[in-house]
Amino acid sequence: MPKYIFVTGGVVSSVGKGITTASLGRILKSRGIKVSIQKLDPYLNVDPGTMSPYQHGEVFVTVDGAETDLDLGHYERFIDQDLTAASSVTSGQVYLAVLERERRGDYLGGTIQQVPHLTNEIKARIYGVAEQTGCDVLICEVGGTVGDIEGETFIEAIRQIRHEQPRDATLSVHVCFLPWVGATGELKTKPTQHSVRELRSKGIQPDAIVLRADHPVPRDITDKVALFCDVEPRAVIPMETADTIYEVPITLEERGLGDFVLDRLGLEGQRDLAEWRDLVYRLKHPRRAAEVAVVGKYVELRDAYISVKEALVHAGIAHEAEVAIRWVPAEALETRDPADLLAGVDGIVVPGGFGERGWEGKIRAAEYARTTGTPYLGLCLGMQALVTEFARHACGLVGANSTEFDPETPHPVISLLEEQHAVVNLGGTMRLGAYPCRLLPGSLARRAYGTDLVRERHRHRWEFNNAYRARLEAEGLRVSGTSPDGSLVEISEISGHPFMLGTQFHPELQSRPNRPHPLFREFIAAALARRAAGAAAPATA
Incomplete structure (x- = not known):
């Protein structure tokens, strides 16, 4: 039975949620666990193919011809395996699929609603890619931040999956930004607390929190987040801005994220990032x-x-x-x-x-x-x-x-x-x-x-x-x-x-x-x- 890791973001977007997701995939794969990754994008475009790069950045193309979010490129580069169209899900695809069924008459006599029709379609796509790939762990990243109106259907689908699956078969990882207030020389945790409160209001309690920051994160900050967000102290992982994105898997592994994930999901596997450490060494020297x-x-x-x-x-x-x-x-x-x-x-x-x-x-x-x-x-x-x-x-x-x-x-x-x-x-x-x-x-x-x-x-x-x-x-x-x-x-x-x-x-x-x-x-x-x-x-x- 596959396990599911859901990665959400809070406070602001574009702080490294995709790199965190890709790095977690690298960590698990290095431990001998078969992984796959999926991106859940809340925008209503069917895909980013007609968007300006100024709107969405690069359009990444999969082997089977899907035009996707650039994060799929990070996923492929980090876990060193090809992904397919199934790894990219947008609100546009979900709505289109449901409306096409409605036009065909598949729902005759019924009212089409976000719940259960849209959420069922999202869940079918999540379960489908896990089945197609035969992975041990599927990592799903939700685009945007918790609280975005367009992302609520995805969050609800994830809540339902966490309810449907055994307790040790799902894990929620929340990536938050710690802002630095220059006037006082402090990292502030309040935005993270509000972000987690918003996620909990949707029915999801995060199991782990990755704290993104541009400054060193002291122990008292991680302890404070653990206390106020009801997360184990070992599951609050500081992730300061790195010299290169390829350092991130090493840092997250050293700070215990891999051990925590395997422990909570009931998996086994020894650390082995030797090849990855070698390429990072050559990159930095x-x-x-x-x-x-x-x-x-x-x-x-x-x-x-x-x-x-x-x-x-x-x-x-x-x-x-x-x-x-x-x-x-x-x-x-x-x-x-x-x-x-x-x-x-x-x-x-x-x-x-x-x-x-x-x-x-x-x-x-x-x-x-x-x-x-x-x-x-x-x-x-x-x-x-x-x-x-x-x-x-x-x-x-x-x-x-x-x-x-x-x-x-x-x-x-x-x-x-x-x-x-x-x-x-x-x-x-x-x-x-x-x-x-x-x-x-x-x-x-x-x-x-x-x-x-x-x-x-x-x-x-x-x-x-x-x-x-x-x-x-x-x-x-x-x-x-x-x-x-x-x-x-x-x-x-x-x-x-x-x-x-x-x-x-x-x-x-x-x-x-x-x-x-x-x-x-x-x-x-x-x-x-x-x-x-x-x-x-x-x-x-």
């Missing part, structure tokens, strides 16, 4: 360094590129190197000399995105990388920028462009996928999820992966236009990865360049701290080589 520019549309909000950032960190760990990121607004490159913003960097990453803003700046970043020999990694739209720039400036195709930005371009080197022409609804209709890619023998991509066939995750509507393939290849562009039937270009490289490669897929989504993605690993290797060489490499044609 680099022997060399490189600086990489990330040229993007949303660089003001780093969460928009969280998987890219973490993939660069993972590659740095593999090389015992610190990877510093220079965040460069793509729009700025449209009006300024690229050398002003990119000079001195050891590599350039152009990530994915949608919309015309900053597009020409990304093309100028690709041109700078090609003509200066700077290592370049283009992701999705970043590959399309590579192809467009090469068509314009190396092949003489004046006005070459993507039909996404110029439907009347004389040279549509990037065009809409055939399957997308009839699409009307924008939500969940892109090419999504993992697809196979066959690699060209002798190519940079083939050497990086070390295999002939890989599967990578996609999220796009436009593609390389095969009508221009022969022309571009004749001038030095190398198609090094395609769909197995050869009809879709998945990877493009520039011949004669130290490292200039673009992917139509998103390799960052499959990178892990203990298993960096091969393309990011080799990109950082090229960046470190450039740094070691000192001066800029000779320009290419």
Whole structure:
């Protein structure tokens, strides 16, 4: 029988509830316990696919093509296993499922209500993922904070599950922020007390409380929280802001959270975070360094590129190197000399995105990388920028462009996928999820992966236009990865360049701290080589 851990948040959001959830998953897995994780998001969107990154940060894509909250990326990276659409539940999905049944007549004669119809749907999805994965422990994180109106149905469903399951089969972990009042030099527990009171008013008594803080949390504070919130003192876990998120599992384990969880759920397993400690040590004790520019549309909000950032960190760990990121607004490159913003960097990453803003700046970043020999990694739209720039400036195709930005371009080197022409609804209709890619023998991509066939995750509507393939290849562009039937270009490289490669897929989504993605690993290797060489490499044609 699976066990269930429910993670809720209080006081304010965005203080590390997702990282706490992922870290708890890492702790349990390291003890030999089979885990899975699920995110319960109260917003009414069916998924975040049509939201602006400024609203929701990065959209993480699962292997089976679900567009999800960025926390699923943290879950996958920490527990080192792929999750599926079942691990992402939104209010929009729940309401849609219930209303579709109502329209079909499944509830004839009945009034549809939040309880029991919505709560039953939520419980079915929680129980369903536990059954599908066969996990020993399912960890469910509820988005937002306790007291949010839109989250009340999820909290009620959790209350019912805690009532339905045996006493030792569920556990409630509440993550709260301890604010620091500078005028008095104190950490304040009152917001946590009110948050727990709100949770208890919904019928849930927390079993453990994780106290997030930006300052050291003394013992008298944890004892006070234990007393006023009716929680065992050993179950009040201080979690101060860490140098790196990958330290969090180690800190929580050392402070007893793993022992407490296993004791309360009646599980067994010995601590074993040796591999994790090793990667954190290498991360915190680099022997060399490189600086990489990330040229993007949303660089003001780093969460928009969280998987890219973490993939660069993972590659740095593999090389015992610190990877510093220079965040460069793509729009700025449209009006300024690229050398002003990119000079001195050891590599350039152009990530994915949608919309015309900053597009020409990304093309100028690709041109700078090609003509200066700077290592370049283009992701999705970043590959399309590579192809467009090469068509314009190396092949003489004046006005070459993507039909996404110029439907009347004389040279549509990037065009809409055939399957997308009839699409009307924008939500969940892109090419999504993992697809196979066959690699060209002798190519940079083939050497990086070390295999002939890989599967990578996609999220796009436009593609390389095969009508221009022969022309571009004749001038030095190398198609090094395609769909197995050869009809879709998945990877493009520039011949004669130290490292200039673009992917139509998103390799960052499959990178892990203990298993960096091969393309990011080799990109950082090229960046470190450039740094070691000192001066800029000779320009290419």
